[in-house]
Amino acid sequence: MEKRMVVSQAECPARQVPSGVPTIIPPGVFVTVNQALGGNYTVTVNGNMMRVDGTDAAALGLEAEDITFDDPGDGQVHKEQVELALRTIFDPEIPINLLDLGLIYGIDIDNDRVNIRMTLTAPTCGMGPVLISDVKYRVAKVPNVASVEVELVFDPPWNRDMMTEEAQLEAGLFF
Numbered sequence: 001m002e003k004r005m006v007v008s009q010a011e012c013p014a015r016q017v018p019s020g021v022p023t024i025i026p027p028g029v030f031v032t033v034n035q036a037l038g039g040n041y042t043v044t045v046n047g048n049m050m051r052v053d054g055t056d057a058a059a060l061g062l063e064a065e066d067i068t069f070d071d072p073g074d075g076q077v078h079k080e081q082v083e084l085a086l087r088t089i090f091d092p093e094i095p096i097n098l099l100d101l102g103l104i105y106g107i108d109i110d111n112d113r114v115n116i117r118m119t120l121t122a123p124t125c126g127m128g129p130v131l132i133s134d135v136k137y138r139v140a141k142v143p144n145v146a147s148v149e150v151e152l153v154f155d156p157p158w159n160r161d162m163m164t165e166e167a168q169l170e171a172g173l174f175f
Helices: 054-060 079-086 128-139 165-170
Strands: 004-007 012-016 022-025 030-037 040-045 048-052 104-110 113-118 147-152
Touching: 012 054, 012 128, 022 048, 040 054, 048 054, 048 128, 079 104, 079 113, 079 128, 113 128, 128 147
Parallel strands: 113 147
Antiparallel strands: 004 030, 012 022, 012 048, 030 040, 040 048, 104 113
């Protein structure tokens, strides 16, 4: 995608890069769209890089991604829906979702609380806080989820063998 300039149409939730700190882009502001990947947008506003979730893209005049889940009506958090939410989050540099990339080490559900253990492709990855923020934001959209906690772990270290075969094929690593 080539960089392009848009004007925010409404208040737009965003997260600062690389800290992941939530912020709001006010309406009527010039926004440079640097990258669109995995349904998320990396933008620059007044010299500050931010990440806008695809579900909030309409506030920038861009096509919004619709991520909804049917509420089973039993008051429970369903692991399958948490996994579906995780499959909508892509590594900013590798166009593969976090689950298929092998970055999710564990999902624990305790009533309405979801605890996720995840790693990064490299311990020095500067996008860690943003990815954690993405996980919290998207998993919170699952019905009956009251809170999401993410624990970043580096043991065992991630390696490409943790990717699904499909992800390895997509990345050109399977031979």
